[in-house]
Structures are given as C-alpha cells and as structure tokens.
Amino acid sequence: xSDNTRATGYLPAWLYLALVALVTxxxxxxxxxxxxxxxxxxxxxxxxxxxxxxxxxxxxxxRVAPLFENHCISCxxxxxxxxxxxxxxxxxxxxxxxxxxxxxxxxxxxxxxxxRITLPPSDDRAMPPExxxxxxPDEIKVIRLWIGAGASPSIKVAAIKGxxxxxxxxxxxxxxxxxxxxxxxxxxxxxxxxxxxYPGLLSYQSRNSAxxxxxxxxxxxxxxxxxxxxxxxxxxxxxxIDLSGTGITDASxxxxxxxxxLKALRLANTKTGDNLVAALVPLKSLKSLTETGTGATQASLxxxxxxxxxxxxxxxxx
Amino acid sequence: MIPSPFLDQCRLQADTRRQFLGWxxxxxxxxxxxxxxxxxxxxxxxxxxxKRDPTTPLxxxxxxxxxxxRRVIYLHTGGSPSQLELFDYKPELIKYNGKDCPEALLKGxxxxxxxxxPKLMGAMYPFHRSGKSGAWxxxxxxxxxxxxxxxxxxxxxxxxxxNHAPAxxxxxxxxxxxxxxxxxxxxxxxxxxxxxxxPGYIVMISSSxxxxxxxxxxxxxxxxxxxxxxxxxxxxGEPVLYLDNPKGVSRAQRREVLDAVDEINRGTFxxxxxxxxxxxxxxxxxxxxxxxxASDAMDITREPPQVLARYGAEPGKTSYANNCLVARRLAERxxxxxxxxxxxxDSHGTPVDQGLNVGLVDCCxxxxxxxxxxxxxxKSKGLLEDTxxxxxxxxxxxxxxxxxxxxxxxxxxxxxxxxAFSMWLAGAGIKGGMTHGATDDLGYDVVRDxxxxxxxxxxxxxxxxxxxxxxxxxxxxxxxxLTGVKPARIxxxxxx
Numbered sequence: 001x002s003d004n005t006r007a008t009g010y011l012p013a014w015l016y017l018a019l020v021a022l023v024t025x026x027x028x029x030x031x032x033x034x035x036x037x038x039x040x041x042x043x044x045x046x047x048x049x050x051x052x053x054x055x056x057x058x059x060x061x062x063r064v065a066p067l068f069e070n071h072c073i074s075c076x077x078x079x080x081x082x083x084x085x086x087x088x089x090x091x092x093x094x095x096x097x098x099x100x101x102x103x104x105x106x107x108x109x110x111x112x113x114x115x116r117i118t119l120p121p122s123d124d125r126a127m128p129p130e131x132x133x134x135x136x137p138d139e140i141k142v143i144r145l146w147i148g149a150g151a152s153p154s155i156k157v158a159a160i161k162g163x164x165x166x167x168x169x170x171x172x173x174x175x176x177x178x179x180x181x182x183x184x185x186x187x188x189x190x191x192x193x194x195x196x197x198y199p200g201l202l203s204y205q206s207r208n209s210a211x212x213x214x215x216x217x218x219x220x221x222x223x224x225x226x227x228x229x230x231x232x233x234x235x236x237x238x239x240x241i242d243l244s245g246t247g248i249t250d251a252s253x254x255x256x257x258x259x260x261x262l263k264a265l266r267l268a269n270t271k272t273g274d275n276l277v278a279a280l281v282p283l284k285s286l287k288s289l290t291e292t293g294t295g296a297t298q299a300s301l302x303x304x305x306x307x308x309x310x311x312x313x314x315x316x317x318x
Numbered sequence: 319m320i321p322s323p324f325l326d327q328c329r330l331q332a333d334t335r336r337q338f339l340g341w342x343x344x345x346x347x348x349x350x351x352x353x354x355x356x357x358x359x360x361x362x363x364x365x366x367x368x369k370r371d372p373t374t375p376l377x378x379x380x381x382x383x384x385x386x387x388r389r390v391i392y393l394h395t396g397g398s399p400s401q402l403e404l405f406d407y408k409p410e411l412i413k414y415n416g417k418d419c420p421e422a423l424l425k426g427x428x429x430x431x432x433x434x435x436p437k438l439m440g441a442m443y444p445f446h447r448s449g450k451s452g453a454w455x456x457x458x459x460x461x462x463x464x465x466x467x468x469x470x471x472x473x474x475x476x477x478x479x480x481n482h483a484p485a486x487x488x489x490x491x492x493x494x495x496x497x498x499x500x501x502x503x504x505x506x507x508x509x510x511x512x513x514x515x516x517p518g519y520i521v522m523i524s525s526s527x528x529x530x531x532x533x534x535x536x537x538x539x540x541x542x543x544x545x546x547x548x549x550x551x552x553x554x555g556e557p558v559l560y561l562d563n564p565k566g567v568s569r570a571q572r573r574e575v576l577d578a579v580d581e582i583n584r585g586t587f588x589x590x591x592x593x594x595x596x597x598x599x600x601x602x603x604x605x606x607x608x609x610x611x612a613s614d615a616m617d618i619t620r621e622p623p624q625v626l627a628r629y630g631a632e633p634g635k636t637s638y639a640n641n642c643l644v645a646r647r648l649a650e651r652x653x654x655x656x657x658x659x660x661x662x663x664d665s666h667g668t669p670v671d672q673g674l675n676v677g678l679v680d681c682c683x684x685x686x687x688x689x690x691x692x693x694x695x696x697k698s699k700g701l702l703e704d705t706x707x708x709x710x711x712x713x714x715x716x717x718x719x720x721x722x723x724x725x726x727x728x729x730x731x732x733x734x735x736x737x738a739f740s741m742w743l744a745g746a747g748i749k750g751g752m753t754h755g756a757t758d759d760l761g762y763d764v765v766r767d768x769x770x771x772x773x774x775x776x777x778x779x780x781x782x783x784x785x786x787x788x789x790x791x792x793x794x795x796x797x798x799x800l801t802g803v804k805p806a807r808i809x810x811x812x813x814x
Contacts, residue, residue: 164766
C-alpha cells in the first residue's frame with residue numbers, strides 16, 4: 001500500500017484545522033450577531049473596540065452608578081454575576097447578561113432593566129428580588145431619565161433636567177495618622193507639662209489630629225488670665241476654648257488674638273467685654289463665640305457678625 | 319471563694335491574655351481611693367491618651383475624628399405621636415377623610431389592631447406654614463413652632479417594627495431584641511464623660527407610674543461593660559434612690575463603709591479578674607462623689623422663678639418640664655448623654671387618654687412649652703452649637719382611623735405604622751429650618767429620601783466623631799455595631 005491510498009480515510013491536517021477554525025469562527029459570529037453583548041465583549045477583547053468608560057462627572061457616574069451600587073451589585077457585581085449580568089461598570093451594564101442587553105440606549109420600553117425594577121415586588125421577575133429594598137420612585141426616575149437620554153457615558157448631570165436629587169453618603173474625613181503624630185511630637189513636652197499642671201483641661205480634638213481643645217469651665221473663677229497665659233506655648237494648635245464661668249478678663253485679649261487656629265470660643269459668664277471682642281475680629285478661623293452674661297455690647301459684636309462669626313448669647317438684651 | 323460555675327464562666331469570658339499580662343498582680347493597689355473628690359480627670363488618664371484605662375472607664379476620650387456634637391439630649395416620645403397630626407401635612411388625605419381605605423394599601427399588610435377595611439382619616443388639627451423656612455406644622459405645638467427654623471424635621475423615617483417594645487429597642491439600641499447596647503452606652507463607651515462626678519449617661523422619665531414598654535433594657539449597656547448603662551434619675555426627692563446618707567450616718571462613716579466594701583471587691587477582682595467588678599468599684603466611688611454634685615445638678619429650686627415659669631417646671635413634682643430643665647443643667651455640667659422619656663403618645667382611641675382628640679392634646683400640652691424652653695436655653699447659652707437634640711417616637715401612626723376588632727371606637731385614634739413617621743433633630747451640625755423626605759399623598763409610604771433608624775444612628779455617630787462602620791465592640795464572634803449588619807448611611811442632607 002502506498003502512502004496516498006493510506007491517507008484516503010483522513011483529511012489532511014491543514015484542512016482539518018481550517019475546518020475547525022471555520023466552524024468556531026462561524027459559531028462566534030452567529031453568537032455575536034444574536035447577542036450584541038457578547039459581540040461587544042469579543043470586540044473589546046480583540047481590541048477592535050474600545051471599552052466604553054463613563055466620564056467621572058457624568059450623570060452615569062454621579063447619579064446612576066451609586067444606585068446600581070446600592071441595589072444591584074451584591075448579585076450583579078464582581079463577586080457574583082447572576083444571569084451573567086454585571087452592573088458594576090458602565091461597560092458591563094451596557095453589555096448585558098446571559099439573556100441579552102438589559103439597557104437599550106434611548107429605548108425605555110425595551111430596556112429589560114427598566115421593566116424589572118418597575119415590577120411589583122411580589123412578581124417573580126421583579127428586581128431587586130422580594131425581601132430586598134426596592135428602588136424608590138425617585139431612584140427609578142433617575143434611571144429612566146438616563147436611559148431615555150441615550151444611556152450615555154458622558155452626558156453631564158446638569159444636562160438631564162428634572163432628575164430628582166438623591167441623597168449620597170458622607171465621606172468620613174481622610175487623615176494621616178503619622179503626620180498627626182509628628183505634629184503632636186513637636187509640642188509633646190509642653191502638652192505634657194500643661195496636663196500635669198492643669199489635669200484634664202487640655203485634650204486633642206480627635207484621635208487622628210494634633211489640634212487641641214482647652215476646657216477650663218470646670219475650674220470656675222479660680223482660672224484667671226495668668227492661667228490662660230500658661231497655655232501660650234500651644235496656642236498655634238488650639239481650635240476650641242471654653243472659658244465659661246472662669247475668672248478671665250479683657251487682659252487676655254492679646255493672648256486670644258494670637259490664636260490663628262481658634263474656631264470656637266466660649267466666654268459665657270465671664271468679666272470680659274468689648275475690648276476682648278474687638279481683639280477677636282482679625283481671627284480668620286473663628287466661627288463661633290458664646291458671650292452670654294459678658295459685658296460685650298451689640299455694637300462690638302456687630303463687627304464679628306459681619307465677619308460671619310455666629311454669636312450665641314444675650315447681646316441683644318443689652 | 320465559693321465555687322460557682324457562673325463565676326468560673328465569668329472569669330473565662332473575662333480573661334484575655336492581654337488583661338492577664340497587662341493588669342498583672344496587685345497593679346490595682348491604690349487605684350481609686352486616693353481621691354475623695356476626683357478632679358475632672360486624673361492626670362494619668364487624661365483625654366490625651368487613647369488607651370483605655372479599665373480603672374477609669376469614664377475618663378474622657380477624644381473621638382476618632384473632629385466632632386460636631388459633644389453631647390446628646392434625646393427626647394423620646396414613647397408610644398409614638400401621630401406624625402399626621404403634628405408634622406406631616408397631607409391635604410389629599412383630608413380630602414378623602416371618611417372614605418374606605420383603598421384595597422391596594424391593605425393587601426398583604428399586617429396591622430397591630432386594624433382589621434377589615436378601615437376608613438381614611440385626615441389630620442384632626444389645622445396645619446399652616448411656619449417660620450422663615452415655611453415648614454408645615456399643625457397648631458398643636460405653638461411653642462416649638464417658634465424654633466422651627468432651628469429644626470430639621472424628618473418626615474421620612476421608617477422602621478421595621480410595629481410593636482412598641484421591639485420598636486423602642488430598635489430606636490434606642492439599634493436592634494429590636496433585648497441585649498444590645500443603647501445609644502447612650504455606645505456614646506459614653508466611645509467618649510467617656512466630661513464630668514467625673516456625675517454619670518455620663520442619665521435617664522429621666524416624665525411619670526413615676528408609667529414605665530417604658532421595653533423597660534430598662536432601653537438604657538441598658540447590653541454587651542458593653544455595665545459601667546456604660548444609663549443611670550435613671552428621679553425628678554423628685556433624691557435624684558438617685560438611696561444616694562443620700564441614711565439619717566445619723568456622716569460622710570466620713572460612709573467613706574469607711576466604702577473603703578471596706580472596696581477592699582472586698584478588690585479581693586474578688588484579684589481572684590476572678592472580672593472587669594464587671596471594676597465597674598462595681600467605679601460605681602460605688604461615683605455614687606460617693608455624686609452625693610455632692612448630683613443633688614446640686616438636679617436641684618431646680620436653684621433656678622430663678624422666671625426660668626421655672628418658662629419651662630412650666632414645678633419643683634418637687636415629677637414632670638417632663640422639670641426633666642427638661644434638669645437636662646439643661648446636666649448639659650451645662652458636661653453630662654454626655656441625657657435621655658428623657660415621655661410616655662402617653664399611643665393614640666389608638668381606646669381609652670380617652672389615648673385619643674387623638676384628648677390624649678395627644680394632653681401630651682402636646684405637657685411637653686411643648688418645656689421642649690421649646692430647653693431649645694431657647696441651649697441656644698442662648700451657646701450649648702446648642704455642640705448639643706444634638708433628637709425628638710421622636712418609635713414608629714408612626716396609620717393614615718386610617720383605627721377600627722379595633724372591626725368596630726367603630728369610642729375615641730378617635732390611629733394604629734401603629736412602621737412605614738412612615740416623623741422625627742426632628744436640632745443643634746450641633748444639623749441644618750436647621752428644613753424638612754427632609756416626603757410621604758405619598760395619603761401619608762402611607764415614604765416616597766422621597768427614606769431614613770431608616772440605622773441611618774439616623776449612623777448620622778448621630780458621625781456628628782459625634784465616629785464612623786459607624788468601624789465603631790464596634792467584639793461580642794459573640796461578631797464586631798457588634800450600633801447600626802447592625804444591614805447597610806446604613808449618613809444622611810448628608812441633614813448636615814449643616
């Protein structure tokens with residue numbers, strides 16, 4: 001038997017491989033034609049199409065993404081992808097899931113996502129499923145307006161009129177603990193000395209800052225101008241001072257006037273008056289002053305008020 | 319030592335390696351008794367330290383980040399006032415007054431007492447816009463109305479409890495079951511107290527006869543050390559029962575007794591190492607110091623007559639008005655968390671004192687003037703700037719008239735309604751003169767900006783300088799949080 005006859009039962013290797021490639025490509029092509037979401041992911045994978053990115057200040061990023069985040073991504077996100085759907089990025093959301101796209105730009109009626117979130121919670125197809133918090137009418141309106149406006153990744157917040165304003169979470173202030181500790185270290189010796197001499201009066205405003213508060217109100221009249229002067233070395237860091245009911249007088253005016261960081265000052269029931277109030281006017285950080293039971297008059301307080309300082313007290317009564 | 323499985327268990331639960339190494343032997347020597355009247359804080363345990371000293375559990379601690387609020391006054395209106403008679407104005411509901419409640423609102427819903435098809439009922443009292451902010455209020459709270467521009471009224475509160483005790487526990491402890499730490503306990507645990515001669519967390523109740531549905535667990539410390547529980551003070555007589563020395567016992571003799579008791583307690587602590595023993599020693603010592611300061615703080619006869627008149631306070635009586643005045647005196651003295659309870663807002667319409675037409679009017683009358691006077695005082699003394707005032711009950715009341723047992727009732731009332739209710743906040747870090755959230759036209763469901771109880775708690779903690787996500791206490795294998803395990807959020811719209 002020659003080699004030629006032996007080969008008759010088999011395809012040549014090149015043809016076999018070509019056929020496999022053809023069938024695979026056809027399959028992929030059909031799948032791509034039937035499932036635009038799949039097509040997008042293939043094109044993106046092959047770098048034939050850019051992955052759509054939402055602009056940072058877009059309506060999507062500011063209004064829509066937080067809603068998906070709150071209501072959807074526990075099942076349609078990075079960790080779980082029920083029905084192969086992810087809603088944790090603009091690209092994923094537009095791509096859709098196992099059963100096709102869920103968002104059709106500009107077509108609210110045929111966007112499955114719209115249909116699902118507006119079904120009554122008892123419906124089997126309702127999203128989020130029964131037991132989870134449904135989207136509020138305002139939240140649904142936000143999504144409807146966005147899809148209606150073309151489900152764009154870039155349209156600006158202001159460009160979609162009538163979108164209800166949704167409440168957003170508050171960011172907890174970031175802090176640099178190491179920096180705060182370095183700042184604390186520069187005054188540590190003084191702070192230590194003062195807390196020995198005046199136990200309990202001085203405290204850091206928070207666990208992550210070097211800003212300090214002085215509360216001498218528990219000392220009463222025994223705490224006078226000389227005592228306040230002892231705190232001169234730490235004035236640069238004092239943000240809040242409570243001298244209510246202490247024995248301080250206008251003699252402390254110049255000391256208080258040299259506190260650049262001071263935000264709140266309480267002088268209730270002290271023998272202070274207009275001279276001290278006048279000294280406070282240049283303090284740029286000062287936000288509030290309590291002057292109940294002091295000699296400060298309305299006229300002198302007016303200049304502080306004009307600067308935007310909130311005045312608590314009975315100045316009006318005098 | 320008497321062998322006891324309970325004590326053994328306490329010891330096993332209490333001991334940690336760190337405690338064992340840290341507290342060592344005899345380190346507790348002269349820990350408390352060296353000062354008859356402690357300074358506001360001991361030098362060694364000053365607020366500059368973050369480390370918790372178990373022997374001074376109430377020493378002031380700075381919060382994790384800069385706070386807006388330094389103390390809280392919580393006015394709990396137990397029984398739950400009708401939001402539809404006070405803050406949530408629903409003209410459509412008035413239009414459908416007396417009509418059958420639509421089927422859609424009843425389907426699949428469960429009520430505490432309503433059965434069958436109840437009638438819709440509009441507000442019993444006229445509403446009007448008030449203050450510069452133009453917030454809607456009824457005519458029932460004329461004194462509070464003068465402060466409306468300082469209030470942040472939330473008309474979109476929601477809860478998931480529709481019976482008093484669990485709902486009260488939810489607003490006060492973050493969980494409907496008994497055993498969780500109350501708001502005040504969390505706050506004093508996190509911040510200590512500014513005044514070491516008074517409890518950091520004081521509870522006052524308007525009436526000596528009516529008690530809370532959920533009882534004392536409302537101000538319990540739950541899984542937190544018991545030193546952080548609320549101390550209930552009385553408006554008449556001794557502020558705390560048996561605080562004064564018995565007749566014929568001098569302060570010096572009291573000291574001797576305490577020294578002996580402390581000696582025994584220290585011995586117990588050495589044997590068992592239970593931190594609860596430390597709490598007990600600390601509480602004896604605080605009671606001793608309180609003998610001097612508490613009587614003064616609670617004594618409203620020291621207030622001028624015009625102030626008493628402004629609150630409607632009458633010394634010697636047990637009343638909400640007296641408690642409001644005391645609350646202000648406590649706030650001035652650096653008490654961290656002041657909790658008032660006023661019961662009687664449960665307007666079902668069953669007995670006359672639970673009618674919207676009688677009981678609610680009485681409750682408004684008994685509280686309105688004093689609440690307003692408290693706000694006035696806090697404001698003029700500059701305390702409102704860093705005091706957070708919270709007012710509210712545990713749930714709302716139905717837009718339908720109650721028809722207990724399907725019957726028409728003798729007095730007019732509304733049933734429990736967890737789906738929507740109103741509260742207000744004022745003071746530290748709160749945006750005044752605003753109304754937050756909205757219900758639908760019938761006042762049945764929240765349609766805009768819902769605020770869950772845990773959102774309120776997250777917001778309160780934020781104002782006090784805490785992140786609700788990280789402020790936790792390890793118990794039963796879980797880092798317990800006030801806001802629980804469901805997602806909460808800080809309600810940014812309420813913040814100034």
